[in-house]
Amino acid sequence: MTVAGTPAVATRVGRPLLGGRRFSLDWVGVLPFFAYVGIFLLLPTAVVGIGAFFNADGSFTLDNYAHLSRSYVFKATITTTLLSLVTALGGAFFGALLAYAIVTGNPHGMLRRLVVSASGVLAQFGGVTLAFAFIASIGSAGFVYLFAQSHGFDYYAHGIWLFELSGVALVYLYFQIPLMVLVFLPALDGIKPQWREATESLGGNTWHYWRYIAGPILFPSFIGAVLLLFANSFSAYATVNALINQGSPVLSQQIAAAISSEVGAAEPGFAKAIAIEMIVIVTVVTILYTLLQRRTARWL
Amino acid sequence: MIQRSGVEVRLENLVRRYGTVTALDGLSLTIAPGELVALLGPSGCGKTTALRLLAGLEEADGGRVVVAGKDVTGLPTNRRNVGMVFQAYSLFPHMVAWENVAFGLQMRKVGTEERKKRALEALELVGLGRVANRYANQMSGGQQQRVALARALAIRPQVLLLDEPLSALDAKVRARLRDEIRRIQLEVGITTLFVTHDQEEALAIADRVGVMQLGRLEQLGPPTLVYTRPATPFVAEFVGLTNRLAGTVKGGSVEVRGVQLPLVQPDIADGPATALVRPEAVTLIGRGDAEEGPLVGTVLTVAFLGAVSRVTVDLGDTTVLAQMPTSAASQHPAGTKVRLELRSDPVLIQREEPASAAS
Numbered sequence: 213m214t215v216a217g218t219p220a221v222a223t224r225v226g227r228p229l230l231g232g233r234r235f236s237l238d239w240v241g242v243l244p245f246f247a248y249v250g251i252f253l254l255l256p257t258a259v260v261g262i263g264a265f266f267n268a269d270g271s272f273t274l275d276n277y278a279h280l281s282r283s284y285v286f287k288a289t290i291t292t293t294l295l296s297l298v299t300a301l302g303g304a305f306f307g308a309l310l311a312y313a314i315v316t317g318n319p320h321g322m323l324r325r326l327v328v329s330a331s332g333v334l335a336q337f338g339g340v341t342l343a344f345a346f347i348a349s350i351g352s353a354g355f356v357y358l359f360a361q362s363h364g365f366d367y368y369a370h371g372i373w374l375f376e377l378s379g380v381a382l383v384y385l386y387f388q389i390p391l392m393v394l395v396f397l398p399a400l401d402g403i404k405p406q407w408r409e410a411t412e413s414l415g416g417n418t419w420h421y422w423r424y425i426a427g428p429i430l431f432p433s434f435i436g437a438v439l440l441l442f443a444n445s446f447s448a449y450a451t452v453n454a455l456i457n458q459g460s461p462v463l464s465q466q467i468a469a470a471i472s473s474e475v476g477a478a479e480p481g482f483a484k485a486i487a488i489e490m491i492v493i494v495t496v497v498t499i500l501y502t503l504l505q506r507r508t509a510r511w512l
Numbered sequence: 513m514i515q516r517s518g519v520e521v522r523l524e525n526l527v528r529r530y531g532t533v534t535a536l537d538g539l540s541l542t543i544a545p546g547e548l549v550a551l552l553g554p555s556g557c558g559k560t561t562a563l564r565l566l567a568g569l570e571e572a573d574g575g576r577v578v579v580a581g582k583d584v585t586g587l588p589t590n591r592r593n594v595g596m597v598f599q600a601y602s603l604f605p606h607m608v609a610w611e612n613v614a615f616g617l618q619m620r621k622v623g624t625e626e627r628k629k630r631a632l633e634a635l636e637l638v639g640l641g642r643v644a645n646r647y648a649n650q651m652s653g654g655q656q657q658r659v660a661l662a663r664a665l666a667i668r669p670q671v672l673l674l675d676e677p678l679s680a681l682d683a684k685v686r687a688r689l690r691d692e693i694r695r696i697q698l699e700v701g702i703t704t705l706f707v708t709h710d711q712e713e714a715l716a717i718a719d720r721v722g723v724m725q726l727g728r729l730e731q732l733g734p735p736t737l738v739y740t741r742p743a744t745p746f747v748a749e750f751v752g753l754t755n756r757l758a759g760t761v762k763g764g765s766v767e768v769r770g771v772q773l774p775l776v777q778p779d780i781a782d783g784p785a786t787a788l789v790r791p792e793a794v795t796l797i798g799r800g801d802a803e804e805g806p807l808v809g810t811v812l813t814v815a816f817l818g819a820v821s822r823v824t825v826d827l828g829d830t831t832v833l834a835q836m837p838t839s840a841a842s843q844h845p846a847g848t849k850v851r852l853e854l855r856s857d858p859v860l861i862q863r864e865e866p867a868s869a870a871s
Contacts, residue, residue, distance in 0.1 A: 404601050404602070406598045406599075406600075406601055406602040407602065407604060409567075409569055409589070409596070409598070409602075410596065410598065410602045410604070410660075410663075411590075411615075412568075412569070412588070412589035412590045413567060413569075413589055413590070413592075413594055413595065413596040413664070413673075414590075414615055414616030414619055414663070414667060415590045415591075415593075415616055415619035415620055415667065416590055416615075416619045417588075417590055420619060424615070424618075425604055428606050429604075429605065429606050510605070510647070510649055511605040511606055511649075512605075
């Protein structure tokens with residue numbers, strides 16, 4: 213029994229300071245995280261952002277940011293955005309289908325464990341290694357192409373598209389689909405079987421279930437995942453550079469071109485300005501993703 | 513206003529198998545119009561399977577489901593006109609309470625204004641008009657289940673199915689909502705099947721209780737009959753507490769520790785048996801300090817349960833549970849010697865090795 217005026221359980225929330233105020237030390241636990249973010253994210257961003265205000269000779273200038281309006285930068289921005297959008301939508305579509313196939317199976321089954329483990333590895337697979345894997349398999353001298361050609365199917369009859377943006381998009385799907393599986397699986401797991409049964413008992417059918425229940429519940433997660441895949445594709449460099457090394461069609465290649473000019477026309481400040489443009493776009497996408505995830509977290 | 517809609521429901525010889533496991537083994541049950549039948553039993557006894565077959569959520573391997581005289585065995589769930597309340601988590605999380613309730617009406621193509629009006633009526637019926645604009649995550653568990661009940665009733669179903677709707681709630685809310693479900697069911701007059709593993713819940717809410725084991729109905733009857741005249745030893749042991757006391761059947765009665773008790777089934781052959789005696793049929797009639805005998809023992813524990821208490825008495829070769837008003841139990845603290853009296857209620861017997869512990 214608790215005596216009036218006497219707390220049943222003494223709680224310690226911090227050391228009393230002057231005037232009886234209590235000083236919480238809870239924030240100490242997150243110091244390493246903030247230190248990490250500060251040193252490896254904010255500081256480099258600040259260095260790049262400020263560096264873009266200076267010329268190679270160290271003089272202050274606004275030209276680097278002004279040069280972002282150059283037509284080839286604008287074109288690269290559009291190309292990168294489209295490439296990212298297409299691979300994000302494609303990856304999201306096929307990844308969602310694969311994830312759905314997994315959740316309809318045994319939750320503790322071998323297939324699920326296998327696909328999730330493989331997705332964890334393949335989502336990180338990229339760069340020159342991935343490009344080479346595609347060149348060696350479906351490239352013009354690859355074994356898949358030679359096999360298809362020997363059976364009368366020449367998928368390069370109208371040009372070797374593997375080294376064009378459509379080829380890059382295909383290669384990107386290789387890591388976008390597994391990433392979608394990893395990101396979307398928890399949302400699908402959150403769908404309760406009772407919702408489908410409730411829909412049916414209330415007179416609805418499969419179409420009604422997806423149209424009014426599962427679809428709206430999963431939609432924010434799906435769009436959030438698309439945004440994450442977009443950001444993932446938007447910042448890729450090595451893979452596209454291994455496949456297309458002429459013309460620098462995407463922004464990350466434009467940065468490389470501005471840093472290392474073979475004719476002595478390097479513009480490091482301009483490269484930093486392009487990097488800031490990319491950071492701004494990815495930041496906007498990430499904020500949208502976070503907002504959508506927060507909305508979904510209430511439901512699933 | 514919700515309309516009265518009682519119809520007869522018949523489950524005829526239902527069979528359901530999962531691989532080699534038989535979940536329902538020829539279950540037959542008729543529920544009268546407007547009646548509430550509770551199916552009670554341990555996990556895996558087939559009670560939920562029976563409800564799901566009636567709902568159409570699973571297909572029977574044999575038998576028929578007849579609702580209002582119409583065979584609905586082959587009909588999908590969405591054409592059976594049943595309202596269902598699940599154990600938990602069945603509200604659509606992206607809809608507020610009234611939208612959840614209105615969903616079934618939307619499926620029936622009721623106009624927007626009409627369905628909102630009827631949804632609010634249904635919420636009023638369960639006493640939740642004030643939370644009409646709240647999402648599931650803004651409501652307590654009890655409120656969510658009441659909204660689920662309103663949603664099930666709003667479509668004016670022929671049959672209401674309740675699949676352990678109270679099991680995820682805390683004890684106080686559970687008791688209150690149980691009474692509320694019964695009040696609403698009587699008010700609406702809807703034929704209802706209630707599935708639970710909680711005997712107190714089943715006995716308190718149902719017109720008739722069906723006790724199930726291994727896919728079969730062991731007994732179906734009014735709660736008082738199931739409790740006082742259990743048809744089988746399983747029912748006696750599953751519904752309420754039972755003392756298992758060694759005795760001898762002779763001439764249509766059983767002698768237990770020197771006391772003759774009548775039998776529920778008097779035609780049982782003579783011989784040794786175990787008598788199943790309810791704790792409330794055991795009374796402590798006084799201090800037994802100066803006495804000796806088969807019904808004199810020592811109080812081991814007194815469990816306070818509120819208005820009643822449960823006293824465990826050690827008789828030397830066995831222990832016996834007695835249940836009585838707390839005021840009476842308080843006169844027999846642990847360690848005191850007492851003499852027991854067995855009320856001469858008809859008892860069931862079991863033909864097996866006599867056991868000593870109360871179950």
